Amino acid sequence: MTHPSVLVASNIVKDLGHGAGSVRALKGVSLDLRAGELTLLMGPSGSGKTTLLSILGCILTPTEGTLTVAGNSTSGLNAEALADLRRRHVGFIFQSYNLFPTLTAEENVRLALDVRGERGADVAARAQRALQQVGLGHRMKSYPGNMSGGEQQRVAVARAIAGKPSVILADEPTAALDSENGNAVMELLSEIASGVGAEHAVLAVTHDPRTMKYADRILKIEDGRIVGEERRPDGVDTIHQIARGKKRKTDAKS
Ligand SMILES: Nc1ncnc2c1ncn2[C@@H]1O[C@H](COP(=O)(O)OP(=O)(O)OP(=O)(O)O)[C@@H](O)[C@H]1O
Ligand SMILES: [Mg+2]
Numbered sequence: 001m002t003h004p005s006v007l008v009a010s011n012i013v014k015d016l017g018h019g020a021g022s023v024r025a026l027k028g029v030s031l032d033l034r035a036g037e038l039t040l041l042m043g044p045s046g047s048g049k050t051t052l053l054s055i056l057g058c059i060l061t062p063t064e065g066t067l068t069v070a071g072n073s074t075s076g077l078n079a080e081a082l083a084d085l086r087r088r089h090v091g092f093i094f095q096s097y098n099l100f101p102t103l104t105a106e107e108n109v110r111l112a113l114d115v116r117g118e119r120g121a122d123v124a125a126r127a128q129r130a131l132q133q134v135g136l137g138h139r140m141k142s143y144p145g146n147m148s149g150g151e152q153q154r155v156a157v158a159r160a161i162a163g164k165p166s167v168i169l170a171d172e173p174t175a176a177l178d179s180e181n182g183n184a185v186m187e188l189l190s191e192i193a194s195g196v197g198a199e200h201a202v203l204a205v206t207h208d209p210r211t212m213k214y215a216d217r218i219l220k221i222e223d224g225r226i227v228g229e230e231r232r233p234d235g236v237d238t239i240h241q242i243a244r245g246k247k248r249k250t251d252a253k254s
Contacts, residue, residue, distance in 0.1 A: 003037070004034065009030060009056060010065055011030055012026050012028070012029040012030070012055055012065035012067065013027060013062060013065055014026040014048075014052075024224060026055070026062075026225075027223070029048075029221075031219060031226060033167060035166070036200075037201055038194070038216050039204070040211060040212065040215040040217070040218045041053075041203060041219050041221060048223075050171055052221065056090075056167070057167075057169045058082045058086040058090060059086070061074070069085055069089050070166040088165070089165050089166045090165050091161060091163065093168065093171070093173045093204075094171055095175045097152040097156045099152055099155055099159075102143070105139050105142050105143075105158075106131060106140040109127040109131060109162050110123055111159075112159045113163055118163070133192075134157050134188055149176055150178075150181030150185065156173075157173075157188055157189070157192070161192055166201065167203070168200050168202045169202075169203050169204075170202065173185055174186060174206065175207070179210060186211045190202075193216070216231065217230065
């Protein structure tokens with residue numbers, strides 16, 4: 001069984017800046033993201049990775065090209081409608097965690113559900129489940145300042161997945177972590193993509209070749225263009241295994 005595309009981008013062009021300082025950061029990028037897959041986006045500094053993530057996550061609008069997120073075309077949407085699409089369907093993870101220091105881990109995760117307009121006792125339970133899923137069931141009441149970098153990033157992962165978005169976008173999520181914590185975060189992202197129901201597509205920007213072993217697919221970007229795509233040779237089998245309810249974790253570790 002092939003999982004459906006949850007994000008489709010076609011011929012995305014993005015100009016940044018104005019006048020003489022204007023830069024064509026993306027020069028016609030097309031890609032699709034499927035539920036159940038962890039895709040890595042790799043490329044040199046300035047190649048357009050963050051710009052692409054910002055467009056796929058409905059933070060920036062493309063100069064040209066079209067984007068469909070969870071079946072919704074973004075063409076013609078105003079800022080408010082785009083923000084709503086983002087809140088409902090996209091989870092972000094940043095290099096610097098971006099947690100609120102005055103809120104506990106649980107409150108940081110709950111906030112992501114609150115801004116989606118979700119209310120009630122169920123919200124607390126869902127935030128707690130998301131933290132348990134990232135292995136932080138014992139740190140729910142801790143503040144970010146009392147947690148390690150790896151733990152803080154796992155809170156950020158919990159925040160991204162709590163609302164069950166179709167797409168999770170991570171911009172260099174391991175860059176601030178040592179290799180052990182970086183590996184733990186990548187393994188988590190791989191598990192989230194391939195987990196029960198395979199309900200998320202995950203796209204992670206990375207410079208780190210050590211993270212490649214976790215990927216189902218690697219996209220290479222240079223100078224605003226996708227210049228290469230590699231897929232795990234066992235990618236199709238992997239998806240079949242997930243469809244049969246087997247987890248891929250052991251296979252990803254080998
Ligand atoms: N606000 C802006 N105005 C003008 N040019 C910009 C702006 N933001 C980014 N750029 C340019 O757009 C290009 C792509 O930038 P982007 O941040 O997407 O690169 P990146 O691949 O994420 O790089 P890095 O690996 O360093 O994070 C670069 O040439 C950058 O200088
Ligand atoms: Mg960047």
